[in-house]
Every structure is written in structure tokens, then in C-alpha cells.
Amino acid sequence: MTTAPTPVPTPAAVDTNGGGGTPGTATPATPAAPTAIRRRRGGRAWLGALPLLVFFAIGFGLPAVAIAIGAFTTSSDAPGGGGHFTMANLSDSLQGAYLTALLGSVKLSALTALIGTAIGLPLAQAVATSRFKFVRETVLAGSGVLANFGGVPLAFMFVATLGNAGEVTTSLGLKDYGWSLYTFNGLAVVYLYFLIPLMILTITPALEGLRVQWREAAYNNGATVFQYWRHVALPVLLPSLLGGYVLLFGASFAAYATAEAMVGSSIPLISMQIGDALSGNVLVGQGNLALALGLDMIVVACLVMAIYLPLQRRSAKWLSS
Amino acid sequence: MNRLRLGRGLVLLLCGVYFFVPLGASLYFSIDDHHGNVAFNAYTSLLSAPGFLDALYLSLELAAATVVLLLVLLVPALLAARLGAPKLRPVIEVVCSMPLVVPVVALTTGIVGVLRWGPDYLANTPIFQTFVAIQNPNFPVVLLIAYVLMALPFAYRALDGGLRSVDVVTLVEAARSCGASWPRAVFSVVLPNLRSALLSASVLTVALVLGEFTTASILGFQPFSVWINAYGKTDGQMSVAVSILSLLIVWVVLLLLSVLGGRTRKAARS
Numbered sequence: 001m002t003t004a005p006t007p008v009p010t011p012a013a014v015d016t017n018g019g020g021g022t023p024g025t026a027t028p029a030t031p032a033a034p035t036a037i038r039r040r041r042g043g044r045a046w047l048g049a050l051p052l053l054v055f056f057a058i059g060f061g062l063p064a065v066a067i068a069i070g071a072f073t074t075s076s077d078a079p080g081g082g083g084h085f086t087m088a089n090l091s092d093s094l095q096g097a098y099l100t101a102l103l104g105s106v107k108l109s110a111l112t113a114l115i116g117t118a119i120g121l122p123l124a125q126a127v128a129t130s131r132f133k134f135v136r137e138t139v140l141a142g143s144g145v146l147a148n149f150g151g152v153p154l155a156f157m158f159v160a161t162l163g164n165a166g167e168v169t170t171s172l173g174l175k176d177y178g179w180s181l182y183t184f185n186g187l188a189v190v191y192l193y194f195l196i197p198l199m200i201l202t203i204t205p206a207l208e209g210l211r212v213q214w215r216e217a218a219y220n221n222g223a224t225v226f227q228y229w230r231h232v233a234l235p236v237l238l239p240s241l242l243g244g245y246v247l248l249f250g251a252s253f254a255a256y257a258t259a260e261a262m263v264g265s266s267i268p269l270i271s272m273q274i275g276d277a278l279s280g281n282v283l284v285g286q287g288n289l290a291l292a293l294g295l296d297m298i299v300v301a302c303l304v305m306a307i308y309l310p311l312q313r314r315s316a317k318w319l320s321s
Numbered sequence: 322m323n324r325l326r327l328g329r330g331l332v333l334l335l336c337g338v339y340f341f342v343p344l345g346a347s348l349y350f351s352i353d354d355h356h357g358n359v360a361f362n363a364y365t366s367l368l369s370a371p372g373f374l375d376a377l378y379l380s381l382e383l384a385a386a387t388v389v390l391l392l393v394l395l396v397p398a399l400l401a402a403r404l405g406a407p408k409l410r411p412v413i414e415v416v417c418s419m420p421l422v423v424p425v426v427a428l429t430t431g432i433v434g435v436l437r438w439g440p441d442y443l444a445n446t447p448i449f450q451t452f453v454a455i456q457n458p459n460f461p462v463v464l465l466i467a468y469v470l471m472a473l474p475f476a477y478r479a480l481d482g483g484l485r486s487v488d489v490v491t492l493v494e495a496a497r498s499c500g501a502s503w504p505r506a507v508f509s510v511v512l513p514n515l516r517s518a519l520l521s522a523s524v525l526t527v528a529l530v531l532g533e534f535t536t537a538s539i540l541g542f543q544p545f546s547v548w549i550n551a552y553g554k555t556d557g558q559m560s561v562a563v564s565i566l567s568l569l570i571v572w573v574v575l576l577l578l579s580v581l582g583g584r585t586r587k588a589a590r591s
Contacts, residue, residue, distance in 0.1 A: 048401025049409050052394040056416050059466040063431025070434045126332040135333070141576040142340070144528075145568060151534050152546045153564030156553055157343045160350035160561045167346040167353075193343070254424030257534035261550045271426045271535075278433050278539050287437070294430030298423055305422045 071295045075287035089292035098289075101268040102296060105253055108184065108269065112191045113248035117241060119192070120199025127200060128207040140204070143197030151257035158190045159262060182263045190258055195248050202247055206240035243311035250304040254297075270297055344565065351562040363562035370559060376548035382460065383544060384530040387468040388523045391476050394469070396519075399480055400507065403489045417477035420470045425535045432467060433539070458542060467536045472529050476522040483518020487511075528571045 074084045092098065127139045146154070161168050162181045169175060180186055210233055218228040234241075256271040265272040270293065277290035351363045367373060395417075402409040420428070439452030455462035489511055496506035512519070534546040543551070545567075553560030 045401035045405030045409065049398035049406070049413060052398040052413070053416065055394055055466075055469070056419075059470050060419060060428075062435045063428060066434030066438070067427070067431045122332055123336050126329040126336075129329060130333070137576060137580060142572055144575050145572045146340075151532050152550050152553075153532075153568050156549070156557075156560050156564040157347040157568075159557070161343040161346035167350050168342065193340075250424075254426065256426050257538075257546070260534070260538065261553070271424070274426050274430055275535075275539055278430060288434075290430050291434050294427040297427045301422055301424050301427070 067291050067294050067298070070288045070291035073288060075289075089288045090295070092289055093292040093296055097268065098270075098273055098293060101270045101273045102300075104184075104268040105270040106300070108188060108191070109249045109252035112188050112195055112252045113245050115188070116192055116195035116199050116248045117245045120196045120244070121203060121237075121241065123196065124200045124203045124207055128204050139200065143200045145197075146194050147198040147201055147251075152261045154190065154193060155258045155261035158193070162186070162189070182266065184267060187259060187263065187267055190262065191252050191255065194255075194258075195252060198248055198251055199244050202244040203237070203240055206237055210236065239311045239314045243308050246304050246308040246311070250301060250308070253300060253304070344568075347561050347565055351558055351565060363556075363558040364566075367559060367562065370552065370556075372543070372548055372552070373563075376543055376545045379460075379543070380531050380545035383464060383468060384527045386460075386465050387472060387530050388526050390465065391469050391472055391526055392519065392522070395473070395476055395480060395522075396512075399477075399484060400489065400511065403484060404493060414477070414481075417473045421474045425471065426539075428467065428470065429536045429539050432463060432536070436463070436540075456540075461537075461540070461542050463540065464537055464542060464544075468526075468530050468533060471533070471536075472526040475525045475529065479522035479525060480515065480518050483515045487514045489514075524574060528575070531567065531571070 071089055072085055072087070074086050074088075094102070127136055130136055158166075158181060160166055162174070162179070163169065164175070164181070166181070169179065169181075181190070214232050214236075215228055218232050223231070254271065256275065259267065259269055259272060260275060265276050274290055274293045274297070277293060352359050352361055398409070398413055402413050436452060436456065439449050443449045443452065455466075492510050492514065493506050496510040497503075501510070532546055533544070534550065537544050538547045538550070549560050549563050549567075
């Protein structure tokens with residue numbers, strides 16, 4: 001995954017057919033009491049999920065353990081030998097160039113998420129209310145591609161477009177205005193190319209949940225378009241919008257491929273620093289620094305999710321009622 | 322109302338310009354020979370570019386393996402949660418959502434950490450051979466594991482959505498009452514009903530694997546996206562050509578899928 005996940009609206013908590021036992025599905029040969037059937041089939045059902053749980057425990061659990069242990073111990077090439085408890089990795093990861101990178105990532109993410117939300121909302125509204133099914137399908141499929149697949153191809157397309165020898169740069173003479181793609185602002189422009197589609201994907205279900213009747217009622221009572229949005233639509237959309245903002249923040253924060261392919265580590269970003277550290281570009285004895293940086297990143301991402309999930313649940317409640 | 326429609330059209334137009342300018346400019350860049358002529362060298366010489374086919378094969382193999390492993394793990398788990406153990410559902414939902422919370426770069430640091438245990442602590446044990454084997458550059462199992470984890474949330478949402486629209490319990494009951502065995506009930510009754518969900522989970526996974534860069538690049542393998550990046554440093558024009566092609570192909574596939582999916586849904590309703 002190069003960028004962020006496609007958000008899918010949280011499923012409503014209603015369970016149409018899973019809840020409770022399912023008496024009557026037993027093999028005809030065993031006329032046992034329903035509870036006994038349920039218990040026995042429940043036992044077998046656990047086995048169906050076992051491979052997934054085992055895979056997850058190994059594939060996800062071991063790396064998590066590695067981060068948790070590694071971030072707080074000295075690495076094996078350290079002078080005193082590896083495996084000793086230390087806070088040095090973590091404190092190093094929050095100092096100097098690494099702190100700059102963390103703050104740079106947060107700043108870039110906050111800014112691009114804000115712009116992405118502001119542009120994505122009217123765009124999604126235009127798409128959601130479009131009369132042409134083809135336009136909707138094309139835009140949504142395209143958004144799916146750009147939001148999830150982007151990454152390296154995106155970087156090259158922007159180099160070809162707005163890079164030093166890019167078509168648009170040369171034909172408009174943008175260099176004379178001081179434009180450079182390989183800066184903070186240039187990176188922000190590129191990030192918007194996958195963040196706006198992500199916003200469209202996130203907010204479209206919520207926009208489709210806005211009832212036509214609400215708008216008609218507002219207009220019948222003499223409200224202007226502005227008043228309808230100010231007093232009806234935006235308050236209902238607010239949780240979804242905030243959720244979308246947070247999701248965009250997370251996507252931008254976690255992005256690695258685009259920046260790596262385009263600017264390398266010349267712009268301080270936490271994901272670039274981790275990539276560098278993992279490639280061995282750190283001092284001897286600081287191998288575990290990368291794990292500490294990873295831990296920093298997970299903490300920020302968890303904070304983001306802690307804000308996002310309740311918001312998502314709240315907006316789902318609003319729009320499904 | 323007319324003014325609204327005009328505004329909507331204007332918004333879509335601006336969005337179109339913003340999104341098509343880079344595409345168009347890249348296209349022009351890839352066929353412009355810098356002497357004012359048009360040349361398709363970047364596209365025609367693609368197949369003979371060093372490493373292109375190897376990287377593409379590796380990516381396709383990984384994508385196929387990821388889809389298979391993902392479905393083998395996920396479908397039984399979801400069916401089990403529906404049919405017999407409803408208490409499993411929240412567990413599975415949490416498990417499938419966890420990879421969303423952890424940024425891919427951070428997951429990769431964890432994987433690198435685990436892989437380092439091999440030479441550091443396990444060098445004289447048989448487990449070390451496993452560590453070597455899963456890092457075989459011809460088919461890196463470690464990437465397969467990472468990709469299944471990354472694709473888990475999408476595939477889960479797609480399959481869960483599909484299961485939601487089908488009454489699996491009744492279907493299985495009916496099949497079992499008619500004397501079908503468990504495997505037969507699943508393979509010839511349940512799975513055909515989930516066709517579009519399975520298809521969209523698979524396509525999302527393939528798109529994700531083909532585009533994945535972070536983990537493969539940090540771990541030092543060279544599937545398609547890493548190759549584009551490496552080769553782009555030497556032949557800019559060709560890398561842009563590949564980028565456009567790969568984006569367009571995935572776009573068309575997703576578009577076809579949504580059109581087909583929409584059609585079957587409508588047909589089922591009427």
C-alpha cells in the first residue's frame with residue numbers, strides 16, 4: 001500500500017442474520033437439542049477462523065513485538081552489546097533532525113488534509129448530485145485508483161508535468177516565478193492529487209445520506225442555499241468531514257512512495273527518515289533507532305484513529321437513522 | 322436550479338482540468354522526442370528494457386499468491402463467524418482493521434526488526450533457515466505476508482459487505498437440508514452468491530500489490546513499482562510511460578468492475 005486506505009463506511013451495527021444460534025442446520029441424522037448443536041457447531045466454527053488468527057499473530061504480532069522490544073533496547077552492534085534496556089533510542093528519535101522530520105510530517109499532513117477537505121467537499125457534492133451515472137462511476141473508480149494505487153507512478157507523472165524539465169513548467173516558464181517541485185509546497189501539490197480523491201471517496205456516502213426532503217423543507221421555509229448549508233447540511237456532515245480530515249491526515253502522514261521517488265530525503269519527513277535508518281544510514285549502534293521512529297509513528301497514527309473511529313460511528317448513526 | 326447546475330458543471334470542469342493536466346502533460350512528455358516530433362520509443366522499447374519483465378512477473382506472482390492466501394484465510398473465518406460463532410465477529414473485525422492503524426513504514430520497521438533476529442540470535446538454530454527461505458529474492462514470502470496484512474482491511478470490507486446482502490444461514494440450511502455436504506454447500510451455493518464481493522476484494526488486492534512500493538523497496542526486493550523507480554533514474558521518459566500505462570490499466574479494470582457489479586446488482590433486484 002502506497003498511500004491511504006480507501007475508507008469504507010463503517011457498517012451499521014445491525015446484524016441481519018448472524019446473531020444467535022441457527023437451530024435446524026444440524027445434520028438430519030443427529031436429533032440433538034438446539035443448544036447442543038449450537039455449542040458443537042460453535043466449536044467447529046472457531047476452527048474456520050483459526051488460520052486467520054494464527055497468520056495474524058505471526059505476521060502482525062511478531063513485528064509488533066519487535067518494535068516494542070527493539071525500541072527500548074540497545075541494538076546488537078552497540079558498544080555494550082545488544083539487548084539492554086534503554087530509553088536512548090526513543091529520546092534520540094524525538095531530537096534534532098528526527099524531531100524536525102516528525103514536525104515536518106505533521107505540518108505537511110495538517111496542511112494538505114485541510115486543503116484536501118476544503119476542495120474535496122464541493123467536488124464530491126458535484127459528483128454525488130450529477131445526473132450522469134457515467135460521470136459518477138468514472139470519478140469514483142478514478143478516485144479509487146489515485147487514492148490507493150498512486151505512489152510511484154504519481155511521482156513520475158508530476159516530475160514530467162511540474163518538474164524542472166516538466167511540460168507545464170517549461171511551457172509556462174514557471175521557473176521564473178520561483179517554482180520548484182522539489183520543495184515542501186511542491187510535495188503538497190502532489191499529495192493533494194491523491195488526498196482529494198480520498199476525500200471524495202470518504203464523503204460521498206455521507207452526501208448521499210443527506211435527504212432531499214431536508215433541502216426541500218429548508219427551501220420551502222424560505223432558506224437560501226447558503227442558509228441550508230450553514231444550518232442543515234454542514235452540521236449533519238460535520239462528523240463525516242472531521243473524520244475525513246483525520247483520515248487524510250493519516251494518509252498524508254504515512255505516505256512514503258511518492259516522496260521517496262520524487263525528492264528522496266531532501267525534505268524532512270518522518271517516513272523518509274525511517275527509510276534511511278532502515279537502509280543502514282545511521283551511526284553504528286543505533287540500529288534500533290528506526291524501531292523507535294516506527295513507534296513514534298504508530299503513536300501518532302493511533303491518536304489519529306482514536307479521533308477518527310468515534311466520529312465515523314457518530315456520522316454512521318446520523319445518516320442511517 | 323439552473324445556476325446550481327452551472328456551478329456544478331464548473332466545479333467538475335475545474336476538477337477535470339486539475340486531474341487531466343498531469344495526465345496529458347505526462348503523455349506528451351513520454352512521446353516528445355525534444356525535437357518537436359512525436360516518437361513512441363518509450364512504449365515500444367518497454368518490453369526489452371532490462372529487468373522490466375522480471376519485475377512484472379514478480380509483481381504478478383506476488384499479486385496472485387496474495388489473493389489466494391487472503392481468500393483462503395478470510396473466507397472461512399467470515400463464514401465461521403456468520404454461521405456458527407457470532408462472538409468471533411468483533412474479533413475478526415478488530416484483526417482486519419488493525420493494519421489500517423499502523424502506517425506501512427512502521428509495519429516495515431517491525432518486519433526488519435524480526436528479520437534481524439535471524440542473524441543476531443538464531444544463527445545456529447534451524448529457524449535461521451526459515452528466515453533465509455522467506456527472503457528468497459525469487460519469491461519473497463516475507464512480502465507475501467506483508468501484502469496479505471495490508472490488503473486485509475479492504476478485502477474484509479468487501480467480503481463483509483457481500484455477506485451482508487446474502488442470507489448465508491438460510492442458504493446453507495437449505496443446501497444442507499437437500500443433502501449437500503459442507504464443502505458442497507460452501508462451494509456451489511455460498512461462494513457463487515458472493516461472486517462480485519470476491520471479485521472486488523481480489524481486484525483491490527491486485528491493485529494494491531502492483532502499486533506497493535514502501536515495503537519492497539525498504540526490504541530490498543524489486544517488484545514492478547521498485548523497478549519503475551530505479552529505472553526512472555536512468556530513463557525518465559520510459560518510467561513516465563510505464564506510470565501512465567499502469568494507472569490507466571488499473572483505472573479501466575476498476576471501472577469495468579463497478580459497471581459489471583452495478584449491472585448484476587440491478588438484475589438481482591428486478
